[in-house]
Amino acid sequence: MSSLEQTLSIIKPDAVERNLIEEIKQEFKKNNFTILKEKKIKLEKQEAEKFYKVHQTKPFYNDLCSYLSSGPIVVMVLESENAVLKNRELMGATDPTKAEEGTLRKKFGISIDKNSVHGSDSLENARIEIDFFFKD
Numbered sequence: 187m188s189s190l191e192q193t194l195s196i197i198k199p200d201a202v203e204r205n206l207i208e209e210i211k212q213e214f215k216k217n218n219f220t221i222l223k224e225k226k227i228k229l230e231k232q233e234a235e236k237f238y239k240v241h242q243t244k245p246f247y248n249d250l251c252s253y254l255s256s257g258p259i260v261v262m263v264l265e266s267e268n269a270v271l272k273n274r275e276l277m278g279a280t281d282p283t284k285a286e287e288g289t290l291r292k293k294f295g296i297s298i299d300k301n302s303v304h305g306s307d308s309l310e311n312a313r314i315e316i317d318f319f320f321k322d
Contacts, residue, residue, distance in 0.1 A: 191269035192222065193306045194315035199257035200300035202226070207260055210303065213290060214264060217276050223320055224262040231255040237318055240311075246299075253299055261319045270312055273305040 197210050207226075214221060229237070234251040241247045266272055278289025282301055285292035295301035306312035 190265055190267060191309060191312070192263055192265050192316060193269040193273045193309075193312040194304075194319065195262045195264050195273060196254075196304035197260040197262075198300070198302055198304060199253065199259055200296055201294055201302040202258050202260060204294075206294055206302065210290060210294065211262075213276065213293075214262075217266075217272065219264040219266045219269065219273070222263040222265050224260060225319070226258050226260050227319075228258045229255045237315070249299065263316050263320060270306055270309055274307065277303050277305050 197207055201210060211221060231251055234254040238247065238250055238254065241250060264273060276290055278285030278291040280301055281298040282291045282295030285295065290303050291301045306315050
């Protein structure tokens with residue numbers, strides 16, 4: 187018996203800037219995701235640092251935080267069976283040049299940094315990330 191999962195998806199500043207929000211949301215819907223919640227926000231750099239805390243020790247951490255806080259983003263809670271894995275498959279490889287045809291990053295990503303979308307990498311992180319943006 188498979189069960190529904192929730193995952194967090196972020197449409198990053200480069201995609202928002204290029205007016206791709208609706209197009210990306212259509213891709214999720216086409217792939218049988220339900221968008222349970224969504225909001226367009228602008229993060230402060232400190233908030234981005236908190237969000238990406240798991241990457242704190244990595245060399246790209248500072249650039250990543252600067253980038254995520256560089257413009258408006260759209261955060262969404264997606265629901266489907268095996269949502270975490272399914273969303274990661276739909277997003278494709280972090281580097282758009284290595285992403286498979288038909289994936290979001292292949293279609294919309296500009297570079298390894300400006301790869302248009304973020305998705306939770308595990309159920310545990312999905313809960314943490316959803317709470318980060320949608321604490322009631």
